[in-house]
Amino acid sequence: xxxxxxxxxxxxxxxxxxxxxxxxxxxxxxxxxxxxxxxxxxxxxxxxxxxxxxxxxxxxxxxxxxxxxxxxxxxxxxxxxxxxxxxxxxxxxxxxxxxxxxxxxxxxxxxxxxxxxxxxxxxxxxxxxxxxxxxxxxxxxxxxxxxxxxxxxxxxxxxxxxxxxxxxxxxxxxxxxxxxxxxxxxxxxxxxxxxxxxxxxxxxxxxxxxxxxxxxxxxxxxxxxxxxxxxxxxxxxxxxxxxxxxxxxxxxxxxxxxxxxxxxxxxxxxxxxxxxxxxxxxxxxxxxxxxxxxxxxxxxxxxxxxxxxxxxxxxxxxxxxxxxxxxxxxxxxxxxxxxxxxxxxxxxxxxxxxxxxxxxxxxxxxxxxxxxxxxxxxxxxxxxxxxxxxxxxxxxxxxxxxxxxxxxxxxxxxxxxxxxxxxxxxxxxxxxxxxxxxxxxxxxxxxxxxxxxxxxxxxxxxxxxxxxxxxxxxxxxxxxxxxxxxxxxxxxxxxx
Amino acid sequence: xxxxxxxxxxxxxxxxxxxxxxxxxxxxxxxxxxxxxxxxxxxxxxxxxxxxxxxxxxxxxxxxxxxxxxxxxxxxxxxxxxxxxxxxxxxxxxxxxxxxxxxxxxxxxxxxxxxxxxxxxxxxxxxxxxxxxxxxxxxxxxxxxxxxxxxxxxxxxxxxxxxxxxxxxxxxxxxxxxxxxxxxxxxxxxxxxxxxxxxxxxxxxxxxxxxxxxxxxxxxxxxxxxxxxxxxxxxxxxxxxxxxxxxxxxxxxxxxxxxxxxxxxxxxxxxxxxxxxxxxxxxxxxxxxxxxxxxxxxxxxxxxxxxxxxxxxxxxxxxxxxxxxxxxxxxxxxxxxxxxxxxxxxxxxxxxxxxxxxxxxxxxxxxxxxxxxxxxxxxxxxxxxxxxxxxxxxxxxxxxxxxxxxxxxxxxxxxxxxxxxxxxxxxxxxxxxxxxxxxxxxxxxxxxxxxxxxxxxxxxxxxxxxxxxxxxxxxxxxxxxxxxxxxxxxxxxxxx
Numbered sequence: 007x008x009x010x011x012x013x014x015x016x017x018x019x020x021x022x023x024x025x026x027x028x029x030x031x032x033x034x035x036x037x038x039x040x041x042x043x044x045x046x047x048x049x050x051x052x053x054x055x056x057x058x059x060x061x062x063x064x065x066x067x068x069x070x071x072x073x074x075x076x077x078x079x080x081x082x083x084x085x086x087x088x089x090x091x092x093x094x095x096x097x098x099x100x101x102x103x104x105x106x107x108x109x110x111x112x113x114x115x116x117x118x119x120x121x122x123x124x125x126x127x128x129x130x131x132x133x134x135x136x137x138x139x140x141x142x143x144x145x146x147x148x149x150x151x152x153x154x155x156x157x158x159x160x161x162x163x164x165x166x167x168x169x170x171x172x173x174x175x176x177x178x179x180x181x182x183x184x185x186x187x188x189x190x191x192x193x194x195x196x197x198x199x200x201x202x203x204x205x206x207x208x209x210x211x212x213x214x215x216x217x218x219x220x221x222x223x224x225x226x227x228x229x230x231x232x233x234x235x236x237x238x239x240x241x242x243x244x245x246x247x248x249x250x251x252x253x254x255x256x257x258x259x260x261x262x263x264x265x266x267x268x269x270x271x272x273x274x275x276x277x278x279x280x281x282x283x284x285x286x287x288x289x290x291x292x293x294x295x296x297x298x299x300x301x302x303x304x305x306x307x308x309x310x311x312x313x314x315x316x317x318x319x320x321x322x323x324x325x326x327x328x329x330x331x332x333x334x335x336x337x338x339x340x341x342x343x344x345x346x347x348x349x350x351x352x353x354x355x356x357x358x359x360x361x362x363x364x365x366x367x368x369x370x371x372x373x374x375x376x377x378x379x380x381x382x383x384x385x386x387x388x389x390x391x392x393x394x395x396x397x398x399x400x401x402x403x404x405x406x407x408x409x410x411x412x413x414x415x416x417x418x419x420x421x422x423x424x425x426x427x428x429x430x431x432x433x434x435x436x437x438x439x440x441x442x443x444x445x446x447x448x449x450x451x452x453x454x455x456x457x458x459x460x461x462x463x464x465x466x467x468x469x470x471x472x473x474x475x476x477x478x479x480x481x482x483x484x485x486x487x488x489x490x491x492x493x494x495x496x497x498x499x500x501x502x
Numbered sequence: 503x504x505x506x507x508x509x510x511x512x513x514x515x516x517x518x519x520x521x522x523x524x525x526x527x528x529x530x531x532x533x534x535x536x537x538x539x540x541x542x543x544x545x546x547x548x549x550x551x552x553x554x555x556x557x558x559x560x561x562x563x564x565x566x567x568x569x570x571x572x573x574x575x576x577x578x579x580x581x582x583x584x585x586x587x588x589x590x591x592x593x594x595x596x597x598x599x600x601x602x603x604x605x606x607x608x609x610x611x612x613x614x615x616x617x618x619x620x621x622x623x624x625x626x627x628x629x630x631x632x633x634x635x636x637x638x639x640x641x642x643x644x645x646x647x648x649x650x651x652x653x654x655x656x657x658x659x660x661x662x663x664x665x666x667x668x669x670x671x672x673x674x675x676x677x678x679x680x681x682x683x684x685x686x687x688x689x690x691x692x693x694x695x696x697x698x699x700x701x702x703x704x705x706x707x708x709x710x711x712x713x714x715x716x717x718x719x720x721x722x723x724x725x726x727x728x729x730x731x732x733x734x735x736x737x738x739x740x741x742x743x744x745x746x747x748x749x750x751x752x753x754x755x756x757x758x759x760x761x762x763x764x765x766x767x768x769x770x771x772x773x774x775x776x777x778x779x780x781x782x783x784x785x786x787x788x789x790x791x792x793x794x795x796x797x798x799x800x801x802x803x804x805x806x807x808x809x810x811x812x813x814x815x816x817x818x819x820x821x822x823x824x825x826x827x828x829x830x831x832x833x834x835x836x837x838x839x840x841x842x843x844x845x846x847x848x849x850x851x852x853x854x855x856x857x858x859x860x861x862x863x864x865x866x867x868x869x870x871x872x873x874x875x876x877x878x879x880x881x882x883x884x885x886x887x888x889x890x891x892x893x894x895x896x897x898x899x900x901x902x903x904x905x906x907x908x909x910x911x912x913x914x915x916x917x918x919x920x921x922x923x924x925x926x927x928x929x930x931x932x933x934x935x936x937x938x939x940x941x942x943x944x945x946x947x948x949x950x951x952x953x954x955x956x957x958x959x960x961x962x963x964x965x966x967x968x969x970x971x972x973x974x975x976x977x978x979x980x981x982x983x984x985x986x987x988x989x990x991x992x993x994x995x996x997x998x
């Protein structure tokens with residue numbers, strides 16, 4: 007019986023890998039006139055995957071194996087547990103609604119693109135409302151003992167997460183970071199900060215540097231590759247085929263630098279999952295929050311670290327010759343500049359989580375029925391002023407900047423902030439084991455990636471995130487480390 | 503009933519497109535450690551395609567529709583005809599032998615690569631013998647009224663082709679071209695021919711020029727793209743997604759120029775098949791020979807034409823600045839130089855077909871049982887000396903240079919030579935309709951591609967090659983035009 011289970015899991019994984027490959031092509035290569043056809047293929051394969059997972063054969067198998075759990079290996083036990091959860095999630099939603107929603111969200115990405123390009127929220131408003139309503143409805147179908155309806159979704163992306171925990175987390179952040187940011191902004195007024203890094207560099211050169219950096223931090227090109235796409239992302243067929251993208255903007259050559267280090271963080275995670283998880287349901291990174299902690303760790307704690315650049319700066323000049331005119335200490339300041347931005351993905355380390363907080367608060371309000379979709383533009387802008395002190399000129403750089411909601415990813419945003427917090431918490435533990443800055447100066451990046459591999463990556467989905475965080479750091483999610491890290495780092499940089 | 507047929511054809515086309523996409527990835531991108539997994543996926547999808555085509559459902563459907571042919575449209579009729587042929591071909595081979603052979607040829611590509619790299623024919627010899635034996639056996643299963651066993655295979659790649667016709671064709675070629683080549687070689691001794699074009703150019707620049715040229719000759723980037731791979735090729739998911747590759751060799755910057763023009767010839771053919779053939783079995787280029795005629799037409803008759811480069815030469819200097827030091831007339835001579843090469847894919851226009859003749863003669867001998875696999879290295883080298891006047895130093899640059907035989911493509915080579923002949927025959931007809939050289943000078947490439955689209959491309963597989971050639975040129979395959987074209991062109995260039 008377990009053999010049959012293995013066979014179906016393998017089959018599911020192959021459909022998944024095939025799907026990922028087509029998605030990869032769609033995002034990086036597909037000629038414009040071929041996109042509808044490939045999108046159709048994606049739809050078809052997605053339904054194949056869904057059908058397999060909800061088939062009587064698979065469901066019966068899982069239920070029977072679940073009764074005989076004691077005869078199973080640790081890996082198999084976890085696979086059955088996750089399968090039970092997944093089946094329940096899918097089975098509670100009527101198949102016709104599931105399919106209608108899948109179609110809606112897949113076509114809506116294109117509609118969102120149009121709406122954003124035309125800066126016209128009315129084009130996509132009705133669909134956004136439908137998407138939120140579907141999500142509420144599905145959450146109602148699935149709700150068990152969750153206190154709030156929204157908790158059902160939060161739990162999808164971060165097991166065990168709920169409004170209660172997130173409110174504590176974000177309130178702490180708001181209390182500490184918002185006033186701290188105001189202080190920095192005051193200080194900034196008396197400083198003459200120029201941007202010295204936005205010097206044009208040929209995209210081909212940027213790409214070469216990006217690949218160099220990915221390899222430098224430990225991404226294995228025998229098991230992965232790097233390409234370009236509109237928005238950077240990481241995708242994996244399996245641990246031996248992990249694909250990153252970056253976006254080389256001619257006039258902002260450091261954009262690609264930090265985005266590739268970020269994506270490499272995701273990529274190394276996937277590549278370092280244990281070999282014996284291949285062909286199981288566990289052979290990929292854990293929750294979104296944990297995944298994001300790995301990319302943010304790499305991007306910020308490693309990539310914006312003085313010690314990281316010290317042995318690398320001369321090499322960097324080979325790719326970006328204009329650096330020759332920038333003093334090293336000045337460079338470190340430049341890459342750690344605080345500058346509230348309208349666009350989340352371009353935000354600095356300090357303000358990043360405030361962007362997430364805005365989205366979290368809005369999602370919560372919508373789920374509590376406290377706000378209508380019509381009011382969103384106004385609310386969005388108010389919160390931007392309140393937390394970041396800047397106001398979007400229009401909905402394209404405001405409410406419509408992120409695709410997430412428009413393709414159905416609701417309850418997903420908090421993981422980004424949680425990821426940042428986990429990263430600092432992990433950093434705090436790692437520091438006790440060895441001198442991280444010294445390892446960076448000695449170009450021993452593997453000390454860091456080995457540590458992460460051993461304590462986090464190798465487990466894939468074998469352990470849940472709260473379990474891993476507890477084991478590694480000795481405590482649950484605690485925003486203290488994140489706040490301390492930010493305040494310490496930026497007090498020093500801005501001398502406040 | 504026809505609806506059901508349409509549905510299954512669509513399904514088959516989708517499996518095919520998916521397969522092509524994975525193949526594309528394997529040849530251009532796939533990380534080394536992911537290749538076995540993706541190769542497995544290819545195997546699986548190939549069997550899905552095979553199963554669908556040989557399923558009782560499909561076979562019964564086709565047979566029933568075949569009896570009611572008169573109620574079908576022209577397109578449907580042709581689809582049923584091709585399906586009947588394809589089913590017969592597949593059904594006559596026992597399923598277990600079909601699968602064993604498929605596995606053998608798919609693993610053997612890797613073995614051939616190893617053997618060639620190590621220059622050790624013994625590594626791959628037994629498999630090559632097996633592959634030839636399978637092909638003989640399958641041809642015997644399938645043989646109907648063909649005079650020779652080998653004719654069964656020839657007919658697979660070029661309908662209506664057989665030894666009788668090919669012998670006439672190649673004898674004519676041998677009689678005319680071999681002594682003509684000897685004359686040129688004599689003449690060359692008194693000339694001081696230098697190679698002025700092998701000047702290093704950055705690969706990125708080469709790629710930009712390659713894309714420029716593909717678009718220049720008419721390849722539509724909204725329905726296609728260009729990448730790099732070890733060996734240039736063209737592949738299509740359907741007419742809206744046609745993918746070319748080239749290979750940018752730093753020290754041979756004109757290698758990519760002619761290979762991209764060649765592949766664009768294939769690509770434009772695919773892109774210009776009629777829209778109403780989409781989702782049918784006819785929406786792709788015709789026979790191999792006809793396909794090759796289009797790429798060779800573009801590469802040689804267009805791409806090596808003085809008139810083609812006249813308005814383009816200055817533009818070319820922008821990409822390849824070293825051209826500024828080369829006089830235009832000298833450049834034209836350089837790109838039309840005759841120089842017998844050991845490697846077919848690097849051969850000039852005149853000697854190219856002699857490489858094919860060697861392979862044809864060897865295939866014929868093997869099928870007639872006149873030679874053993876052990877003798878091939880010797881025979882290969884003898885023929886090289888006889889026809890081209892040069893001798894391979896080892897089997898890697900001799901018998902093992904081409905992958906075709908090692909992955910089961912037997913009977914395929916003659917199409918390349920037939921394609922060259924068709925190209926000249928088509929050129930001869932086109933000339934009567936308009937002044938080709940004038941069109942090239944005026945940068946009206948579309949005059950040529952429109953003509954080809956209207957007379958050849960739009961039909962896809964709706965018409966067989968002999969039918970198209972007869973309709974377009976007024977006669978059957980006739981090597982005269984090819985021989986005349988070559989002798990006229992190169993007599994002028996070498997003043998003999």
